[in-house]
Amino acid sequence: MNKEYLNIIKHIGEDPQREGLLKTADRAAEAMKFLTDGYRQNLEEVINDAVFTVEDNHMIIVKDIELYSLCEHHMLPFFGKCHIGYIPNGKVLGVSKLARIVDLFSRRLQIQERLTHQVAKTISTRLEADGVGVVIEAQHLCMMMRGVEKQNSNMVTSAMLGSFRRDASTRNEFLKLIGS
Numbered sequence: 001m002n003k004e005y006l007n008i009i010k011h012i013g014e015d016p017q018r019e020g021l022l023k024t025a026d027r028a029a030e031a032m033k034f035l036t037d038g039y040r041q042n043l044e045e046v047i048n049d050a051v052f053t054v055e056d057n058h059m060i061i062v063k064d065i066e067l068y069s070l071c072e073h074h075m076l077p078f079f080g081k082c083h084i085g086y087i088p089n090g091k092v093l094g095v096s097k098l099a100r101i102v103d104l105f106s107r108r109l110q111i112q113e114r115l116t117h118q119v120a121k122t123i124s125t126r127l128e129a130d131g132v133g134v135v136i137e138a139q140h141l142c143m144m145m146r147g148v149e150k151q152n153s154n155m156v157t158s159a160m161l162g163s164f165r166r167d168a169s170t171r172n173e174f175l176k177l178i179g180s
Helices: 003-011 024-035 043-047 094-106 110-127 168-178
Strands: 051-053 058-071 077-087 090-092 131-140 155-162
Touching: 003 024, 003 058, 024 110, 024 168, 043 094, 043 110, 043 131, 051 168, 058 110, 058 131, 058 168, 077 094, 077 110, 077 155, 077 168, 094 110, 110 131
Parallel strands: none
Antiparallel strands: 051 090, 058 077, 077 131, 131 155
8 A cells, every 4th residue: 555645534534444544545656657757858859850851831729638637736637728829840740749749748737827938939949930929828726725715717828939939910810810
């Protein structure tokens, strides 16, 4: 039995020998391992040679990528959607790899602001893209279940790099196409 989670169960005043809690410490440890799997992943293995040469440089957008993460301050979940847009500079990434990059960084103890920037920077650097835009909309249980208890709050963060930062029309096109 996982001793750390067993101690937490005892610390909150529960009986770890109660029928419903007999295997909870082990299940909780396994859940935490799954939720923080991003620490054990390698970016190059995630991308796995799924970079392809292209001649055009039209904006590519994948929106509504589901994400689940844990707030690094309270270790409570936050969840939402990530929207990614980029303008290639001769290289594109297999579409599923964008979602895998989001998972790699979201399955860590995080703050949404850092997560947004990590996704944008990774795509920009790996593809040498002309520009990258990332917008994340998420709900944070640390704000909804405790503290101020605002159930309808929604946090939005963005990272705009390259032409998405320099050129207002490029940025606006991206924001319009993702519905922001």
